[in-house]
Amino acid sequence: MLKRLCNFFFVACVMFASPASASPLHVAVRTNDLSSALRLLQNPFGLSLREVRDKAGRTPLLLATEMNKVDFARALIEAGANVNATDAKQDSPYLLAGAEGRLEILKMSLANGADLASTNRYGGTALIPAAERGHVEVVRMLIEAGVKIDHINRLGWTALLEAIQLSNGGTAHQEIVRLLIAADADVNLPDNEGITPLQHAVRRGYTPIATMLRAAGAR
Template sequence: MANPLTLVGLLVILGLPWGAASAQTPPTQVELSVYRGLHAAAAQGSDEDIRRLAQAGADLNTRDGNGRTPLHVAAFQGHGAAARTLITVGVDPSLLDNQRYDAVTIAAVRDDVPTLKALLAAGASAKLITSVYDGTALIAAAHLGHDGIVRELIRAGAPLDHVNNLGWTALIEAVILGDGGPRHTQTVRALLEAGADARIPDRNGATPLQLAHARGYGGMVSLLRESSDR
């Protein structure tokens, strides 16, 4: 079996972004200061201004220089109520910014459970294919060990066994890009309890159990062994 660390190590050596956190581009302070209209209202979390501008016929899906809609901005700023209002007045929650992230994945990467809940309750989807890695919000959250987010996404019907263009599922990312600590271990638990397939290997043929064992992640190994014995 090829070394399962090869791809991760190569990306790190080359200085290439391999995770949702490093690939996302939040608005800068300069951008926030020059926003006008719905982008400004979203950045400030102003429900009143959002409704007023929508009623006046503002372009609900207008984009800034990085392709961010007002909904993306609200998600980056953690304004869950404003995000819900934007969807209520007609913003398209499936749109992606220039890095191919939707508002749900942005909230997932920020570990922002309240904003994620607001987005999902308003009708945003947990099933979109996002990022240059052709991943999902669930994969991004699993990579980062955002176990609370993972559980919310699972409840919202996120695809458990989607394989991104690196050949990794959410379960694999929780192992190989995690630190083996409590939150990544709880992420593995949540995925397994929801029915994630622990038999799906990476491109080198290594299963999540083999990958966890190679890293000495005892808690994950126990969970994965229990799953394989069922």
């Protein structure tokens, strides 16, 4: 009974101190108060806050992902937080972890029900922005998880196209192109203007990438 009263008092204090736009769990994440987050998740009221949204539509887990707070993300996921819950921008913890290169949170998301077919506001899977931004290990992990390699977003781009036309052609993107080719990406799938990956690579002077594409049968 005393423990229940203490938990109630603790939750009430956190709620009173929290801004109206956020739950106590959001506040704990933002203020880096892991002990409060863990205490909240140990009682039914705290568990009920897992999917509460802030003004931006973010759940506590999405906020933890955005801020790259791995311990908070782990606690929330272990407590059953939804890794596919989207905010106002159509980001989810899973999608954002892929796009931002949050490798540890991505691993946890994939192990806890990540929807590999889910898409961001551009209609792209987690693989596409990861390829664009040069997150080699994220790309490797998503390929191994089974994300569709040749998915086309609303801009008409695949992961392979974005790894070329939106990159600097450096070593990270060269490795990503190699990984995508090894995963049987369609090296001749063009963008909406009919420009192929090889044509983009040649136009940008990305010789190592062009060489890999030609070896894979690109035209």
